[in-house]
Amino acid sequence: MIADHASPCRVCLRDAAIGEPVLLGSYHLPRPRGTYWTPSPIFVHADACAPFDAADEIAPIPRPRMISARAYDATDQCLYGLGFAGEGTEIDTRLARALDDPRTTSVNVHTAKPGCLLCWVERL
Numbered sequence: 093m094i095a096d097h098a099s100p101c102r103v104c105l106r107d108a109a110i111g112e113p114v115l116l117g118s119y120h121l122p123r124p125r126g127t128y129w130t131p132s133p134i135f136v137h138a139d140a141c142a143p144f145d146a147a148d149e150i151a152p153i154p155r156p157r158m159i160s161a162r163a164y165d166a167t168d169q170c171l172y173g174l175g176f177a178g179e180g181t182e183i184d185t186r187l188a189r190a191l192d193d194p195r196t197t198s199v200n201v202h203t204a205k206p207g208c209l210l211c212w213v214e215r216l
Contacts, residue, residue, distance in 0.1 A: 095135075098157070100203075100210055102134040105144035105151035113138035119209060123198060124168035132202060132209035144211075150187060151211045154180040158204035163190040166197045177204050191215060 093116060095108040108114045119134040144151050161183070163174035174193055176186040183201070190196050191213075199213040 099135040100153040100157075100208065101137045101141060102209060103136050103143050104141040105153050105211055107153060107156075108135065108137060121200070121209065121212070123212075124164045124170070124200075126168050128162075128164070128168060128170050132207065134209050147216060150183055150213075153210050154183045154201050156180060159183065159201055159210065160204045160207075161186060161190065161199050161201045163193070163196045163199045165195045171195055187213060 093114060095110055095112045095114045097110070099108040099114045100106070101108055101114070102119065114135045115138050116133065116135055118131045120131050121129065157180050158178065159180045160177040161175060163171040165171055171190070171193065174190040174196060176182070187199060190199050197215050201210045201213065202208055203210060
């Protein structure tokens with residue numbers, strides 16, 4: 093399809109430009125396993141793009157949108173008190189709060205309304 097709105101690419105973790113070709117698919121997340129597992133709709137650029145692979149850096153795609161973030165422990169149990177739904181501009185403090193908790197091993201960040209996976213954050 094041709095992007096006609098902000099379409100966050102799951103590979104490079106940047107928005108496709110309006111008019112840029114993108115693919116919309118379903119991604120089967122490897123985690124969390126069990127009760128909290130769910131597939132996620134994702135966009136990817138139709139043409140190859142360089143993967144985002146920075147450590148200790150938050151990808152830019154959560155910032156301009158409403159997001160939901162869910163923290164999980166080593167047994168893939170959701171840490172309810174560390175979850176967040178709100179403005180993406182708050183991702184830095186909210187993600188730091190979740191990762192400051194020693195129980196957190198990963199955080200799923202996705203769009204709050206359509207539920208598309210934006211990025212998966214893991215403790216190194």
